[in-house]
Amino acid sequence: MKAIMVMFDSLNRHMLPPYGCDFVHAPNFERLAEKAIQFNRSYVGSMPCMPARRELHTGRYNFLHRSWGPLEPFDESMPELLKKAGVYTHLVTDHQHYFEDGGGTYHTRYNSWEFMRGQEGDTWKGQVENPTIPETAKAQTGMPMWRQDWVNRQHLIREEDMPQAKTFAAGLEFIDTNHRANNWFLQIETFDPHEPFFTQQKYKDLYPHDYVGKHFDWPDYSFVTQNPEEVQHCRYEYAALVSMCDHYLGTVLDKMDALNLWDDTLLIVNTDHGFLLGEKDWWAKMVQPMYNEVAHTPLFIWDPRCKLAGETREALVQTIDLAPTLLEFFDVPIPETMEGVSLRDSIQHDALTREAGLFGQHGSHVNVTDGRYVYMRGPTPKNEPLFDYTLMPTRMRQRFTPEELQGIELVAPFAFSKDCSTLKAEAKAMINPYIYGTLLFDLEADPQQENPLQDEVLERKMIGHLLALMKKNDAPAEQYERLGLPLSGDVDASHLRCSEKRAAAPDQIGQTPVVWQGKGKSLYYGFLGAMPVGVKRQFELGFEQALNTSKKQELNQDDVLELFQTIIPKENYGMVNFVSHFVLAKGL
Numbered sequence: 177m178k179a180i181m182v183m184f185d186s187l188n189r190h191m192l193p194p195y196g197c198d199f200v201h202a203p204n205f206e207r208l209a210e211k212a213i214q215f216n217r218s219y220v221g222s223m224p225c226m227p228a229r230r231e232l233h234t235g236r237y238n239f240l241h242r243s244w245g246p247l248e249p250f251d252e253s254m255p256e257l258l259k260k261a262g263v264y265t266h267l268v269t270d271h272q273h274y275f276e277d278g279g280g281t282y283h284t285r286y287n288s289w290e291f292m293r294g295q296e297g298d299t300w301k302g303q304v305e306n307p308t309i310p311e312t313a314k315a316q317t318g319m320p321m322w323r324q325d326w327v328n329r330q331h332l333i334r335e336e337d338m339p340q341a342k343t344f345a346a347g348l349e350f351i352d353t354n355h356r357a358n359n360w361f362l363q364i365e366t367f368d369p370h371e372p373f374f375t376q377q378k379y380k381d382l383y384p385h386d387y388v389g390k391h392f393d394w395p396d397y398s399f400v401t402q403n404p405e406e407v408q409h410c411r412y413e414y415a416a417l418v419s420m421c422d423h424y425l426g427t428v429l430d431k432m433d434a435l436n437l438w439d440d441t442l443l444i445v446n447t448d449h450g451f452l453l454g455e456k457d458w459w460a461k462m463v464q465p466m467y468n469e470v471a472h473t474p475l476f477i478w479d480p481r482c483k484l485a486g487e488t489r490e491a492l493v494q495t496i497d498l499a500p501t502l503l504e505f506f507d508v509p510i511p512e513t514m515e516g517v518s519l520r521d522s523i524q525h526d527a528l529t530r531e532a533g534l535f536g537q538h539g540s541h542v543n544v545t546d547g548r549y550v551y552m553r554g555p556t557p558k559n560e561p562l563f564d565y566t567l568m569p570t571r572m573r574q575r576f577t578p579e580e581l582q583g584i585e586l587v588a589p590f591a592f593s594k595d596c597s598t599l600k601a602e603a604k605a606m607i608n609p610y611i612y613g614t615l616l617f618d619l620e621a622d623p624q625q626e627n628p629l630q631d632e633v634l635e636r637k638m639i640g641h642l643l644a645l646m647k648k649n650d651a652p653a654e655q656y657e658r659l660g661l662p663l664s665g666d667v668d669a670s671h672l673r674c675s676e677k678r679a680a681a682p683d684q685i686g687q688t689p690v691v692w693q694g695k696g697k698s699l700y701y702g703f704l705g706a707m708p709v710g711v712k713r714q715f716e717l718g719f720e721q722a723l724n725t726s727k728k729q730e731l732n733q734d735d736v737l738e739l740f741q742t743i744i745p746k747e748n749y750g751m752v753n754f755v756s757h758f759v760l761a762k763g764l
Contacts, residue, residue, distance in 0.1 A: 177358065177480075179442040179502055180351075182428055183232075183365040184421055185225065185271065186461075187447035189218075189474040191418055200415045201382045204426035208445060208476050211429070211438075213523050214488045217547045218475035220449045221495045223537040224462055225271070226279045226572070228448035228495055233285065235499035235514030236592060240651040243538035243603055246281040246568045250594040252511045254499035255361065256285040261508045264360040266290075268346040270339030271367045272298040277570040286363075292342040294328045295367040297321025301331055313391040322394070325372060335376045340366045344424040348431055355435045361502065364428065368421050371395065371451070371460070373413035375420045382419050383412040395459035407454040414453055442505050443478040444498065456625075465552050465612050466543055467625050471535055477501075482524045491522040492547040494533045513592040515648065532641035534649065538564075539605025541612070542659060544642040550625070551638035552615040553659050554673065557697070559608040561654040565590070565598040576601060591650040614673035630675040639667050686720035693732035700736050718743035 189195045193202050194209035195216075221231045222239035226246075230238050233253040247253060255265040265285075270292040273279045283289045293300040297320070307326040332338050336345075347364035354360055368375075372394035389406050393413040400407060425445065432438055450470045452458040461470045475493065478485065496516030503510050504518035521527035532546040539562050541552040565587070569576035580601055587600045616629040616638065643661060656663040661671055684690055685700075700719075722739045723731075731739075 177440055177442070177506060178355075178437065179361045179444070179505060180347075180428065180432075180437075181361070181363045181365075181444045181446065181498075181502075182425060183363065183445075184369065184447045185365075185367045186370040186449060186451040187418070187421065187474060188369075188414075188450045188453070188469065189472055190450070190469060191415065191453075192474055194476075195474060199383075201419045202422040204422045204429060207429060208425065210486045212443060212445070212476040212478040213484055215475040215477070215493050215522075216488050216490055217492045218446075218473045219492070219494050219533050219545060220466075220471050220473055220535050221533070223449055223466065223470075223535070225273050225448055226282075227537065229274075229279075229282055231495045231516075232498055233282065235496045235510070235516040237496060237515060237534055237645075237649050239536050239538050240542070240646065240649055240655050241565045241590070243564055244278045244572045245564075245566060245570060246279060247285070248593070248598075249567055250592070250596045252513055253282075253285040254502055255363075257503060257508055257511070258361055258506060259285070259287050261506065262359060263506050263508070264354075264357075265363075266350055266360065267363045267365065268292070268343050268350065269363070269365040269367075270295050270343045271365055272296065273572070276573050277575055278572040280570070281568065290346045292339040292346070294332055294339045296370065296372065297324040298328060299324055301327050303327045310391040325374075325394075329374065332374075335378075338376070340368045340420065340424060344427055348427060351431050351435070351437075355437065359506070361506075366421065366424070369414060369417040369451075373410070373417045375413075375417045379416040379419045379423075380413070383415055385409065385412055395453075397460040397463045398458075400454050400457045400459060411453045414451075438478065438480060440480050441478075442480060442502070443476075444501070445474075445476040446495075446498065447473050448495070449473065462537060462540075463607050465541055465609065465615060466536060468550070468619070468623075471543065471545075471550075477519065477523055479505075479520065479523045481520075484523065489522055489526045490547070491519075491526050491529050492533055492545070493519060493522060493529055494535070497529065532638075532645065534642070534645040537606075538562075539603060540607075540609045541615075542642065542646070542655070544638055544645060545619075546638075546641060548618065548620050549634065549638060550615075550617045550619060551635065551642065552612075552617075553639075553642060553661070554609050554612060554614040555658045556660050557610050559605055559610055560658060562603045562605060562658060563652065563654060564601045564603040565652065566601070567596065567598055569599065569601065616674045628674065632669075632672055632675070635672050635674050636667055639671065643667070685723060686716075688720060688723050689729055690723075691730045693730050693735075695733040696731040696736045699733045700731070715743065 191197050191200050193206050194214055221237050222228060226244050227239055230247060233247060234251050259265050265287050267283055267286045267289040272295050274283045307330060309326050335341055343366050344364060347362060350362055374393055387405060387409045389409060392406055392410050395410055449461060450473060452460055452469045455469050456467060458464050497519050500510045500514050500516045500518045504520055517529050522529055532544050534544055536542045541554055543552045584599045584601045586597045589595050589597055616635055617625045618629060653663055719739060722742050728735055
């Protein structure tokens with residue numbers, strides 16, 4: 177038996193024709209839907225990129241214990257388990273995060289691997305002088321990653337030079353070399369259609385439109401501030417990159433046809449998460465609630481054992497199910513630490529996988545869905561306490577700082593850590609989700625998630641699902657405190673949040689009494705949540721000192737902004753504008 181996984185990054189379910197999109201040119205995704213089983217209730221688990229890949233290996237949620245990071249020494253790795261069982265595993269990828277500090281233990285779990293350079297800000301080509309950049313794009317290049325991307329683009333003129341094209345070519349080469357052999361797993365993984373939405377002109381030509389605005393193929397992780405023409409142009413840029421992905425997906429389907437691999441080869445086509453393209457006035461992911469545009473993902477599976485094709489499934493499935501699905505296919509035992517389940521029965525007859533599924537990112541909302549309702553549990557005002565539990569102290573592109581490590585302690589093992597104690601280090605969320613509140617949506621009545629519900633009976637039910645899944649995941653005790661939920665005992669009225677008026681506030685900052693007015697409280701805690709770890713305490717002390725100096729005891733949003741002007745570090749102005757825009761413009 178053989179298996180092929182074709183994995184994309186940031187592939188939007190709602191931009192694919194099999195899921196109802198009527199303008200994206202993607203005939204090979206339509207072809208795939210005719211040849212495989214299409215899952216209609218597939219959800220992420222841990223977000224974003226590397227946490228999702230840790231789930232792909234371990235079959236277990238990790239976002240309650242750890243932010244972005246490598247595989248831990250105690251983690252069970254699906255490719256490694258296959259390798260140990262005699263199944264040859266090979267990874268071809270252009271996903272540069274595997275080769276940064278926070279991703280360095282994934283690719284070495286495979287028997288062999290290949291890496292294609294040049295995606296996003298991959299530190300690939302060296303150039304001392306600044307690259308040539310379109311005048312209308314220069315404002316975007318203040319960050320090193322943006323500059324590096326423009327250096328890389330100079331070397332990606334021809335389609336065959338682009339990382340995605342090279343990745344699929346390497347995958348097809350592996351298939352050509354090994355299709356007569358048995359017992360292998362190939363993972364073809366491309367970073368596309370992740371931003372920047374950089375592709376060849378022939379794919380852009382599929383979406384003709386009049387546009388004379390600035391160069392715009394890389395939206396910020398923020399609110400939409402562009403005009404409608406710019407937003408639509410960026411959506412077309414994304415669509416063009418999806419069409420490129422569709423083309424290369426087609427090369428895999430063609431190869432399976434040519435070599436008759438459908439008889440003995442499992443095919444999984446998936447993604448790690450989606451991406452907001454102006455919906456709800458948002459770009460991207462991670463800085464807003466995890467709406468369905470991000471959390472609800474496409475998934476297609478062909479299983480040669482049952483040979484069912486062209487059908488859809490309604491079972492609630494998640495990323496954590498892919499590892500056990502592959503292990504079961506190759507008759508490799510599934511470790512007890514895996515929370516996912518094999519999807520064989522769901523493929524065959526839409527068998528129920530779970531009552532509810534958990535999803536989220538470290539320090540943000542903790543979300544749960546039963547397939548119809550989505551409950552987004554927000555934190556208490558300070559979004560604390562929050563810790564990383566790790567034996568691999570690295571983040572996305574850097575190691576933990578000495579300052580972060582000075583306060584660490586060794587704590588008791590978790591149920592999944594094989595009797596290994598872990599380091600407990602204070603962590604910091606990207607942004608404090610308190611400003612968004614707790615949200616409950618009925619996807620059947622409100623598929624666009626525009627009208628949050630206030631239903632105490634339903635909220636209690638969803639909290640029940642949430643608590644059961646957190647306990648099954650052996651979530652740290654402080655996560656319950658952070659979310660204002662009981663570690664044990666019953667849920668009562670004090671734990672309900674959907675109808676909460678977030679005006680109840682601490683009556684002091686430090687030793688200074690405060691009476692909150694208007695949106696002052698939300699603005700203060702929003703800024704507090706936006707501060708980097710190394711600045712946060714200094715910021716709190718600075719604000720307290722400024723408050724004492726001002727002799728104010730009543731604070732509305734204007735007062736908070738005025739005090740911030742005296743203490744906020746200049747390098748944090750971008751996040752200041754971000755938070756104030758959300759709180760003041762969105763009516764929180």
